[in-house]
Amino acid sequence: MTGDQLTTGDQPPARKKSYEEKFAERLAKRQAGRKPLKEGKVFEHGPAKFVFMFIIGFVIVTHVAILIVMMMSGMR
Numbered sequence: 001m002t003g004d005q006l007t008t009g010d011q012p013p014a015r016k017k018s019y020e021e022k023f024a025e026r027l028a029k030r031q032a033g034r035k036p037l038k039e040g041k042v043f044e045h046g047p048a049k050f051v052f053m054f055i056i057g058f059v060i061v062t063h064v065a066i067l068i069v070m071m072m073s074g075m076r
Contacts, residue, residue: 017025
């Protein structure tokens, strides 16, 4: 028998985990520790809501500013 062959009960050498596997394990642990969301109490994508509102607000303010500049310069 050579040193490369596995005998009964031997474990294959452990392979190194990829970044994605480590990240998935950490995320699963974090999710398991959370309480369930209460209906209507928590918006689970709060940060995304603020980014979305900021972008919409920025677009509106920019359009109004451009309209004011165009009106002041006499463009129609």
